[in-house]
Amino acid sequence: MTAEENFLQTGLQLPPAPKPLGVYKPLLIDGKHCYVSGHGTVQADGTLIIGRLGEDLDQDAAKMAARQVGLAILATLKANLGSLNKVKRVIKVLGMVNCTPDFKNHPFVINGCSELFAQVWGTENGIGVRSAVGMGSLPDNIPVEIEALFELHAAE
Amino acid sequence: MTAEENFLQTGLQLPPAPKPLGVYKPLLIDGKHCYVSGHGTVQADGTLIIGRLGEDLDQDAAKMAARQVGLAILATLKANLGSLNKVKRVIKVLGMVNCTPDFKNHPFVINGCSELFAQVWGTENGIGVRSAVGMGSLPDNIPVEIEALFELHAAE
């Protein structure tokens, strides 16, 4: 099964690849490495999931928001690389949760993205290193922002 | 136009390259990659711009502070590499804003640094991937800290 086939199996829909909100590129290729900018909770209609965990969302909603961030990252990969099959594996994920200071379960939230990547690229190649941490705030008051580093298949 | 010439055109002044405040190197070269430590708001006289966005500074002042962080990074690059011309392109920027939890406009602030890099290395090579996020606090209560990864030109 290819990554594209695995994604189809999830039954999920990609949002539009998000446009930069500032002076940055959504994705940059450096040899076999593909760096992806911090992505937010872009939904299929282009709007963002908004709110702070502990004030506006609970951890289950935040986990769904993290999955949505994962979908936005997939959309950026597909828009820029042409296919999710170009990605060999996930190297690194930085998962940032916008939450009240008492929140303790950041790994649970970011699993929403990591489980999606594991579905797409498999449990060996779809899972990399990760930090899952709590921020003071995030742009537009989104609940989750995630940046990532992927390894690409060697060009043929 | 070289990066050095582009920088001269800005009319801006480099601060002194900041000394480490702890056990780290300001810059590390790994093959063609140049990693730069988190830099703060070092000014030409060596003092720091201090204050938290939403309490002590507004977003326009914070954007100027982010530009100052960019200048401090340029100073470190020049002090260690000899010339800004050694840098081929910006790969990645992590822009961290020290702000109150209600702040939502982190990309606007970090653009202060990113626009400077785009002036120096151009809109293709001076712009990389980026995350712009809100921290709970930063060292010395500076408003902005930025770390970066650059690609160097191949050694001749």
Added chain:
Amino acid sequence: MTAEENFLQTGLQLPPAPKPLGVYKPLLIDGKHCYVSGHGTVQADGTLIIGRLGEDLDQDAAKMAARQVGLAILATLKANLGSLNKVKRVIKVLGMVNCTPDFKNHPFVINGCSELFAQVWGTENGIGVRSAVGMGSLPDNIPVEIEALFELHAAE
């Protein structure tokens, strides 16, 4: 002196290599680079140092907690690589402190980890670039989380 010999000299004890709390790998090797996930304050008995700097811990206790995070990273390196001698040098450390917004001395805290790495691999190879910053919160309310990137010796 090898890294293993240097570590023995410290008289410190490695905790058990921490198991992932989510969908991630503790460590990933990419050519000569070794990426390490965000690690927490795992102690020799497997329990975590818990608490927020400024509420539950002072900066001296937080610095000791950062050293404990460094020990947990060493445990992960040793469990996965077989020996600390496989590491050539520290490239990058991201030190995240869970503290009240008024805290200003993050570099002092993260030095607890960086000084340990400098003891193990020496002041040239054991010290890389770094950011030391304040988070809104961290998993399980640990005071410090650190992620790192190492360069490995070339395989023989």
